[in-house]
Amino acid sequence: MAEESQSEGGLVPAFRRQKRETKMHHHKAIEIKNLYFSYPDGTRALNKINLSIENGESVALLGPNGAGKSTLLLHLNAILQGQGEIRIFNLPIVSENIREIRRRVGVVFQDPDDQLFCPTVFDDVAFGPINMGLSREEVNKRVKKALGEVGMKGFEEKAAYHLSFGQKKRVATATVLSMEPDILVLDEPSSNLDPKGRRELLSILVSIPVTKIVVTHDLLFAMELCDRAIIMDDGKIVADGSIDDILADEDVLDAHGLEAPAGIEEIKQRAKERSKVHRLRSTEA
Amino acid sequence: MKHSYLDSFSNLDSFIHHLDARAKIIMFFSLVILAVSTPAHDYYAFAVYFGILFFLLLMSRLPLGHVFKRSLVVVPFVLMVAVFIPFFKANTGTGGYNIGGINMSKSGLLVFWNVVVKSYIGVISMIILSSSTSFKDLMRGFERLKVPPIFTAIASFMYRYLFVVADEAMRMKIARDSRNFSGKWIWDTRVIAHMIGSLFMRSYERGERVYLAMVSRGYDGTMRGFDDTQLSRKDLLFASGIILAILLIRLSVLINLKLVN
Numbered sequence: 351m352a353e354e355s356q357s358e359g360g361l362v363p364a365f366r367r368q369k370r371e372t373k374m375h376h377h378k379a380i381e382i383k384n385l386y387f388s389y390p391d392g393t394r395a396l397n398k399i400n401l402s403i404e405n406g407e408s409v410a411l412l413g414p415n416g417a418g419k420s421t422l423l424l425h426l427n428a429i430l431q432g433q434g435e436i437r438i439f440n441l442p443i444v445s446e447n448i449r450e451i452r453r454r455v456g457v458v459f460q461d462p463d464d465q466l467f468c469p470t471v472f473d474d475v476a477f478g479p480i481n482m483g484l485s486r487e488e489v490n491k492r493v494k495k496a497l498g499e500v501g502m503k504g505f506e507e508k509a510a511y512h513l514s515f516g517q518k519k520r521v522a523t524a525t526v527l528s529m530e531p532d533i534l535v536l537d538e539p540s541s542n543l544d545p546k547g548r549r550e551l552l553s554i555l556v557s558i559p560v561t562k563i564v565v566t567h568d569l570l571f572a573m574e575l576c577d578r579a580i581i582m583d584d585g586k587i588v589a590d591g592s593i594d595d596i597l598a599d600e601d602v603l604d605a606h607g608l609e610a611p612a613g614i615e616e617i618k619q620r621a622k623e624r625s626k627v628h629r630l631r632s633t634e635a
Numbered sequence: 636m637k638h639s640y641l642d643s644f645s646n647l648d649s650f651i652h653h654l655d656a657r658a659k660i661i662m663f664f665s666l667v668i669l670a671v672s673t674p675a676h677d678y679y680a681f682a683v684y685f686g687i688l689f690f691l692l693l694m695s696r697l698p699l700g701h702v703f704k705r706s707l708v709v710v711p712f713v714l715m716v717a718v719f720i721p722f723f724k725a726n727t728g729t730g731g732y733n734i735g736g737i738n739m740s741k742s743g744l745l746v747f748w749n750v751v752v753k754s755y756i757g758v759i760s761m762i763i764l765s766s767s768t769s770f771k772d773l774m775r776g777f778e779r780l781k782v783p784p785i786f787t788a789i790a791s792f793m794y795r796y797l798f799v800v801a802d803e804a805m806r807m808k809i810a811r812d813s814r815n816f817s818g819k820w821i822w823d824t825r826v827i828a829h830m831i832g833s834l835f836m837r838s839y840e841r842g843e844r845v846y847l848a849m850v851s852r853g854y855d856g857t858m859r860g861f862d863d864t865q866l867s868r869k870d871l872l873f874a875s876g877i878i879l880a881i882l883l884i885r886l887s888v889l890i891n892l893k894l895v896n
Contacts, residue, residue, distance in 0.1 A: 424847070457851045459847070459851075463841075465848040467796075467848070469770060469774075470771065473860075477849075477852050477853075477854075480859045481852060481859065482853055489861075511798055526851075529852065
């Protein structure tokens with residue numbers, strides 16, 4: 351089911367380019383115009399942010415600590431409100447729309463213990479749908495589906511303190527997926543995960559066909575999940591392009607406190623060879 | 636770190652476990668209130684109360700060792716409050732005892748007995764209640780009995796995050812021990828004060844983050860849930876049966892008094 355998509359000289363891991371059914375939206379998923387934000391104590395966190403993200407895109411948000419990435423995330427579901435215009439699927443952020451916006455934009459925070467605050471896993475994953483006013487049968491269906499999507503079926507009656515960190519991360523993701531968002535925003539999804547947990551989370555996220563925005567320091571993770579990369583520094587967007595281009599540009603990475611991960615050349619080479627082999631096989635078949 | 640939880644044995648299979656939480660709450664609280672209101676010298680009444688409690692304990696199939704260990708929590712309070720009373724309460728003319736040269740007044744001993752027996756009945760009742768009901772069902776039971784949701788919400792969050800904070804405290808202790816050369820830092824109250832302050836700050840900030848997570852998932856001020864348990868005839872009959880039995884004992888005391896006088 352993987353389509354082949356050619357980009358000039360760039361690596362194209364076949365599974366990353368799988369395009370699945372996404373809901374037809376005529377508007378851009380996220381449109382931000384001239385966003386400014388300062389914290390109450392005066393620190394200027396966002397400085398003239400202009401950004402637009404199409405439906406179905408997978409965007410990595412990179413940058414040094416303190417760049418304003420998490421602050422920007424909190425604007426996407428109207429938790430923080432700065433000066434400027436933000437539209438989510440053409441809905442402006444005003445109080446009548448906030449409920450709908452929070453359903454459409456699901457934010458998975460960094461620490462799963464902050465998101466698992468109910469007695470059992472079922473309650474946590476059901477929290478969103480229940481607040482949406484859904485019926486009991488629908489809530490049960492959504493919980494089952496969300497837990498299935500993250501590979502945690504059967505854990506409904508467990509309490510959060512019984513889970514390992516990787517399991518907690520997956521359940522935290524499920525608590526957001528049960529609301530069936532159109533945009534999934536993730537704050538450092540792979541941090542503190544062991545390699546197995548990281549791999550599991552990556553395969554889960556790759557298989558969910560929604561618009562994704564991922565704040566991360568894990569550049570290899572970003573490369574495997576995202577098509578596009580945006581670098582923020584000091585409250586501004588300083589680079590915006592395809593992830594291959596951005597990660598190949600050592601100067602821009604260096605200027606903003608980032609580094610291409612060690613071994614990236616080898617990985618790109620291997621990916622190129624993999625897609626070459628795939629192309630050969632499909633022509634033979 | 637292994638934590639022992641309030642509702643450790645709440646997943647056992649017994650008659651008491653399957654009763655509706657509301658029925659159990661009303662039953663055990665009535666038991667405690669009636670026991671506390673009984674005059675201290677009605678030893679027979681207390682014997683019956685303990686008998687009923689033991690009956691409930693056996694029906695609940697809870698491990699007796701666990702219940703006994705938990706009940707020891709009352710010991711420090713008794714020690715602080717009551718243990719010295721027999722030795723200091725002034726002799727009011729009802730006589731006393733003299734063991735090995737130490738005077739104990741009878742009325743003082745009665746006060747001591749009063750404190751011990753009533754606190755013990757209270758503790759055992761609450762242990763059976765909390766060990767036979769999952770914490771979630773217990774809180775839901777209180778809510779359905781019209782306890783203001785703010786109390787149950789605070790209790791639920793405290794229960795959820797208490798062990799998170801305990802783990803943070805353990806990590807702080809390990810970090811501190813790694814940097815300590817001179818031995819017993821526990822006597823350094825400054826260190827403990829800093830730890831407590833730091834834990835408070837972290838908990839406060841975590842509270843802010845949890846609130847953000849709740850708001851992101853549509854929280855608007857009301858904690859919602861589904862009510863799946865109904866009060867069945869079995870619940871009502873059993874609970875009222877127990878309450879009636881205790882009420883009769885309690886009232887029989889009054890009746891006895893009236894007959895005597």
